[in-house]
Amino acid sequence: MRLGQWIHTGAMLVGLGLLLGGCATSSNTSEQALDQLLADPALAGASVSLMVRDVRTGSTLYQHNPRTRLIPASSLKLLTTAAAMDVLGPQYRFSTQLLSDGGRQGERLMGNLYLRGLGDPTIQWADYQALAANLAGQGIRQVQGDLVFDDTWFDAERLGLDWAHDDEDKYYGAQISALTVSPNADFDAGTLTVTAKAPAVVGQPVSITLSPPTDYVQLSNLAVSGMGNSYGLNRQHGTNLLRLRGTLAPGTQSRQSVSVWEPTQLVANLFARALAEQGIAVQGKRVIDGTSPATARVLAQHQSAPLQELIRPLLKLSNNSMAEALLKAMGRQQANAGTATAGVTAVADFLTRQGLDPTTLSQVDGSGLSRRNLLSAQNFTDLLLVVSKQPWFNTWYAALPVAGNPKRLVGGSLRYRLQETSAQNNLHAKTGSMGGVSSLTGYITDAEGRRLMFSMLTNNYVVEGARIKALEDRLAIILSRNEGGA
Template identity: 65%
Template sequence: MGSAHRFYTRGLGLFLALSLAACASHPGARYAANLDQVLADPALQGATVSLTVRDAESGAALYQHNPDSRLIPASSLKLLTTAAALDVLGADYRFATEVLGDGAQQGERLQGNLYLRGSGDPSMQAKDYRELAAAVARTGIRQVMGDLVLDDTAFDDQRLGVDWASDDESLYYAAQISALNISPNDDFDAGSVLVSVTAPAMPGAPLAVRVSPENRLMSLRNQGRVGTTDSLQVGREHGSNLLLVSGALPPGQARRHWVSVWEPTRLVADVFQQALAEQGVTVQGQVRIGQPTAPAARVLASHSSMPLAGLITPLLKLSNNNMSEVLLKAMGRKTANAGTAAAGVAAIEGFLRRQGLSPQGLVQVDGSGLSRRNQISSQSLSDLLLVARKQPWFATWYAALPVAGDAQRMTGGTLRYRLQGTGAVDNLHAKTGSMQGVSSLSGYLRAADGRRLVLVMLSNNYRVDGARIKALEDRVTQVLLQ
């Protein structure tokens, strides 16, 4: 009996020793205690975190915490939208904007309608519409006897995403979605205008307000005055294009605000109509919005965007919501001839299935991640990051991700101020996500030993300031760098 007991004891000890050795040799063992400590931070009390760390080469799980919990990803969802777009549309895809005419041209008269037809190009600017107008003028047309028709029917008329927050409505990052767009800047913030406010030197004087692109659609109620403090507020009245400027700005100071437009196709109509007039082209009829181009109309002028491979850089670096929504509907248009968010989501699910991934763990209703109905787990996002590395477009996509600690805006993007002076600089390429009570970090990390990792951290329902959660994401990154 004693002999048997001694044998059992020695056997148990050997088993425990082997088990401990196996655990110590597991590639993720060195991370576990420190990552557990990060997730035990009081800032996450009552919150839900889904964290997955995997070896980028083998796909092996190195650390997991609630890996299958579906959470709101915020802008990390753009990883899925852009990856699918590169697959469905192709890296060489270009958006086309065309001017067409029906009816005969008799001398300087077009005996019919003039159509402006869009496919969603988010990079169109006022100068591009001026170039289209100049091209029309080069055909010899000076009078359009019919109407100016704005054909934005490539997409549906649902201007906002599902369950977008109403208090975001006038903000540029919640701009309305259209197949005819105009952007006020090179960031391609389509569907918004840039409101520049300057305070003259005289105390109490009205603030000077300028809107770009210049247009006749937006009206202004300027109650702003020169004062001693900065209490400036710039917004838009619900359901209209009345800009509201109030508060104060100290003498000599200037501020810029981006404000979304109500019905962006109408802004395009106004800018293009003015561009035609500058070229001496007048339209005798009415301006009609949202009607299809006549089948017999012929192309008079056209403009192509840069390839999608170029467009995804500002999209991912700066987390551009409107561009993401355009890509979603463009995918739906291509795969189902329906420029709707639902058709776009179905195209994304098709992409996942082609990659051998199940869409069952995904709930997606928009392209940008702005809706709180979106849900995905860190495991599912890590699956995407792994299969993306095998795609022909991966190098382009990877280069478009924000890079930690790189101060160049179009390199560092939304990570340019984070993890500066640490080993993560230039080694973390990832997408960030932020909403009230939601934070995410999803991407690739090169550790000190050269090992490449996939990292996805989704945090929901925390009550602290979001900066504290971002700091925890940075701590996770630094643990993995060791």
């Protein structure tokens, strides 16, 4: 076969290509290296879908089970964010509104006060305080009606399809609501940060601080200062009871994030406090899941940063809450339905517009947390190819984790990998990890300056995940070096 066309099909490798250099010896060596990688004992009994292509031409340079659909884990965020950049647009912003259906009488607001969430996963406690301060700045000191919390922009399905029950209390498995709050700059919406500090005296209980400060959750604190560092935290299913157990070394502290049950009600707790801080009294009752009337006027509003900025922390830090918010926002934008199903349809329509067939994959959520998501290396490299031709590509590409770069919001989930290799500060890719699932999908430049795109998905392995990650790293080195060794 002529130079420039070499394909791996199942167990057979035919021909030789441009993938790793212009000479037959170098390419043969590279071919053997990829063969050896797939023959690694860590992959015994596992399923692998692998594909490598040239970005400029789109030609396939290497493939192994390219159309075998596997669970992608967080690599799915590539699809979600690319579709969002198209459907919502790079300038899209989430909003949170303060509205009323009543008039003013001096310092009194005669109607209801509505806090309406439009899905912002980045809004924080300080932003809710600013909304309350804005209202006070308008001279309002009393609300005669009810305080209504409107989260109807999204549906009431708080968790994704088939999310694991043991992820429920984790920050990455937080409930989805159109009215939520993030405790940190990572935008882990629907969670609280729990800081435990151990006193110097052994046997004394640890002290607990919550951020944002709230009495919405209850604490069962049996954790004490002591040796062993067996401290742990979890939330009891279906409740907001946080259970703290074990020992924490004297004089040390632990900071962990935990999801809450019903984030809308957490926001209600916090915003009522923010109003009280501003000296604004509410005469009526607190109403959860109310709906803002169409005639209500906006009194104050908070807007997020534009999507083109939000995809950086989303992709770098693999933020599930942000991805799920984007999926439902796409559904609301395209079909006026803030559901995951409508969002998935919006993503499928994006693929169709790009000439891709959405029936060749299965997507059920935005983050990749569900094991019902199924994509192949072919699906991912097709996506990478069409995205490379979009006007917003450079922004999206810059948001991908960069291998070996120690800066958290540059290297992201790849910052500790491939340091001091030819892939460092070269590989731009999204990682994916779950039990028995690993993936790496992205772009890398070879030694001749040519940009390649690749995807490797591995499922059903029984070895430690670190061994699969090491194989992914080996793949990146082979592609970047144009030779057969690490």
